[in-house]
Amino acid sequence: MMDRDNFEKLMTEVKDFVNNKVRPFAGKFEEEEAVPLSLIKEMAERKYLAAPFPAEIGGLELDQVQYGLLTHEIGKGCPSVRALLTVHTSLVGQTLLRMANQEQKDKWLPLLAKGEKIAAFGLTEPDVGTDAKSVQTRYEKQGDHFVITGRKKWITYGHLADVFVIIARNEENVSAFLVERDRENLRTTPIKGLLASRAAYIAEIELNAVRVPEENVIGNLGQGFSYIVNTALDYGRYSIAWAGVSLAEAALEEMVKYARNRSQFGQKLYKFQLIHEMIANAVTKVQTAKSICLQAGEQRNNNADEAIMTTTIAKYYSSKIAMEVATDAVQLHGGNGCCNQYPVERLFREAKIFEIIEGTSQIQQEIISMYGLKKYNRK
Numbered sequence: 001m002m003d004r005d006n007f008e009k010l011m012t013e014v015k016d017f018v019n020n021k022v023r024p025f026a027g028k029f030e031e032e033e034a035v036p037l038s039l040i041k042e043m044a045e046r047k048y049l050a051a052p053f054p055a056e057i058g059g060l061e062l063d064q065v066q067y068g069l070l071t072h073e074i075g076k077g078c079p080s081v082r083a084l085l086t087v088h089t090s091l092v093g094q095t096l097l098r099m100a101n102q103e104q105k106d107k108w109l110p111l112l113a114k115g116e117k118i119a120a121f122g123l124t125e126p127d128v129g130t131d132a133k134s135v136q137t138r139y140e141k142q143g144d145h146f147v148i149t150g151r152k153k154w155i156t157y158g159h160l161a162d163v164f165v166i167i168a169r170n171e172e173n174v175s176a177f178l179v180e181r182d183r184e185n186l187r188t189t190p191i192k193g194l195l196a197s198r199a200a201y202i203a204e205i206e207l208n209a210v211r212v213p214e215e216n217v218i219g220n221l222g223q224g225f226s227y228i229v230n231t232a233l234d235y236g237r238y239s240i241a242w243a244g245v246s247l248a249e250a251a252l253e254e255m256v257k258y259a260r261n262r263s264q265f266g267q268k269l270y271k272f273q274l275i276h277e278m279i280a281n282a283v284t285k286v287q288t289a290k291s292i293c294l295q296a297g298e299q300r301n302n303n304a305d306e307a308i309m310t311t312t313i314a315k316y317y318s319s320k321i322a323m324e325v326a327t328d329a330v331q332l333h334g335g336n337g338c339c340n341q342y343p344v345e346r347l348f349r350e351a352k353i354f355e356i357i358e359g360t361s362q363i364q365q366e367i368i369s370m371y372g373l374k375k376y377n378r379k
């Protein structure tokens with residue numbers, strides 16, 4: 001954990017970075033369909049890519065609440081920039097930190113921390129999404145190597161990444177592998193025509209008998225789902241929970257700005273009661289979602305039993321309210337909200353993604369309802 005004074009200093013720096021180098025350019029990154037490499041380099045130099053890692057491997061040693069707050073600021077600037085932290089730092093980095101063997105940690109974590117290698121997480125496939133245990137990508141042992149064949153789809157930062165965590169199966173066994181981009185027969189293709197996340201190098205990965213050595217297996221063979229995927233998705237959900245808060249808060253700020261500037265019927269929009277309703281609801285939703293994320297962060301810091309469930313609730317709730325607040329933000333902007341000259345048009349599209357990634361809202365509802373049916377079963 002970083003001490004309070006240093007954390008406050010860090011957050012001031014992060015806000016300056018976002019206000020000067022991220023937020024004003026989010027629309028441009030989207031148009032150019034790429035977060036600039038120079039920005040990623042700068043984030044690495046500032047150690048943001050290693051924010052929750054220990055100092056000895058180049059990290060900032062942020063605890064889970066602090067890390068959530070850092071991603072929150074970056075997410076307010078640009079969801080595609082924040083997405084790098086979700087996949088590179090949370091899904092891959094934090095999972096390796098917890099589940100990899102010492103050699104893998106020594107090899108990969110300093111490279112990820114410095115941004116010398118960018119990492120992505122390959123679970124979803126063209127025909128396998130929510131039912132992730134049914135991945136069809138196959139591996140088989142050949143001597144001291146594994147040979148992996150299959151396709152992964154929707155992989156965030158997939159077209160940029162240098163290394164992938166690939167989830168594959170052999171009969172009933174699902175395992176996780178580190179697969180470097182430069183392995184023969186691995187190809188990535190960017191996915192175009194996206195609703196949002198356009199600057200996040202989303203790609204399809206084709207693995208056509210890609211050979212990886214034994215030392216690239218993460219954890220034990222056959223425990224790829226129960227250990228690696230579940231751990232990674234838990235980190236990913238925590239990140240997306242904060243992403244929802246970021247987006248909703250950014251949309252709320254745009255609502256307030258517009259309501260204070262735009263006049264109809266001879267007065268500013270913010271004077272109308274129905275506008276008050278939208279703003280009151282948005283404030284309540286943003287603050288409630290933020291409180292649940294903070295609670296999840298505290299529980300994660302304490303390794304509390306409820307941490308995983310609170311994280312799931314936080315992800316479900318904040319992605320839902322992000323969509324609701326972004327919808328009201330467009331409404332409040334009227335016709336201007338439907339045009340890319342105003343950020344709410346982009347925020348509205350970006351919000352939808354959070355209800356789909358890291359487990360759709362429906363699957364979070366399934367998990368939360370199972371928990372609810374037990375916990376609130378008063379006899």
Ligand SMILES: Cc1cc2nc3c(=O)[nH]c(=O)nc-3n(C[C@H](O)[C@H](O)[C@H](O)COP(=O)(O)OP(=O)(O)OC[C@H]3O[C@@H](n4cnc5c(N)ncnc54)[C@H](O)[C@@H]3O)c2cc1C
Nearest residue numbers: 121122123124128129130154155156197357358359360362
């Ligand atoms: C922008 C973006 C980035 C992504 N990044 C990554 C990444 O980095 N790595 C990665 O591996 N994947 C990534 N994904 C994939 C994402 O995780 C999947 O899209 C998601 O898990 C849903 O899977 P699916 O799209 O196949 O939908 P499906 O599983 O086909 O679901 C379709 C619909 O059916 C519903 N449904 C499915 N099962 C049930 C059920 N049991 N009960 C009720 N409803 C159900 C779903 O909720 C959904 O509404 C990304 C996706 C997007 C859009």
